[in-house]
Amino acid sequence: EKDLESKLPLIGKKILITAGPTYEAIDPVRFIGNHSSGKMGFDIAERAAELGASVILISGPTHLNTKKAVINLIRVTSAQEMYDACHEYFEKVDVAICAAAVADYKPKFVAKQKIKKAAASLAIELEKTQDILASLGKIKQQQFLIGFALETENEIENAKLKIQKKNLDLIVLNSLMDEGAGFGKTTNKITFIDKDFVVEPMDLKLKELVAIDIMNKVISFYEK
């Protein structure tokens, strides 16, 4: 029994993970999106499942799939749909890891018909989406809450601000500056910063291995 515990340290734990981009509709055929592949979130989900957790994976549009039966994959399109799905499940989970690249803005009005080309220029008014991670941070109880941060300047300082603003236990700072890291790549260069502002830079490595590092942080939280 002790053996099973050491191989499956997260048995009985429920983990919510967000992944991928969100698409914000402009009209029936167009949207605002981003280049997130979803791979980081899917890799975290696979690793969490291997460690015995039951996983709720809430993903924006991606071609990725999972074969693991313990991963409950919920596909959404917009930031609002992802927000609603996250809030439906958050109360019942032990850990939430927000790896999705959620759109910060969406069109204020969605055109009912395809927008025809007419004028020489077109402006689309945008409004903020809801911050899913910040909202989960506000209602958090026992949950261990992990966020991501993508910064191109003052990385550490900005990431620390996000920990405070969103009431996180841990942030995974993504460095896009590196040629081999980030959107559409198979590798990531991350730095962990915890809620006590302990900074731990990691080597550039495959996203599968980054997922292992992240899940090791979750395991050590429960070992304390």
Ligand code: CTP
């Ligand atoms: N996030 C979210 N909901 C949003 C925007 C972001 O849940 N509407 C989450 C992301 O999944 C990520 C974290 O917030 O875990 C940080 O995302 P990031 O884009 O780095 O930060 P923002 O708070 O959006 O701030 P900015 O883009 O201005 O740096």
Ligand code: CA
């Ligand atoms: Ca953002």
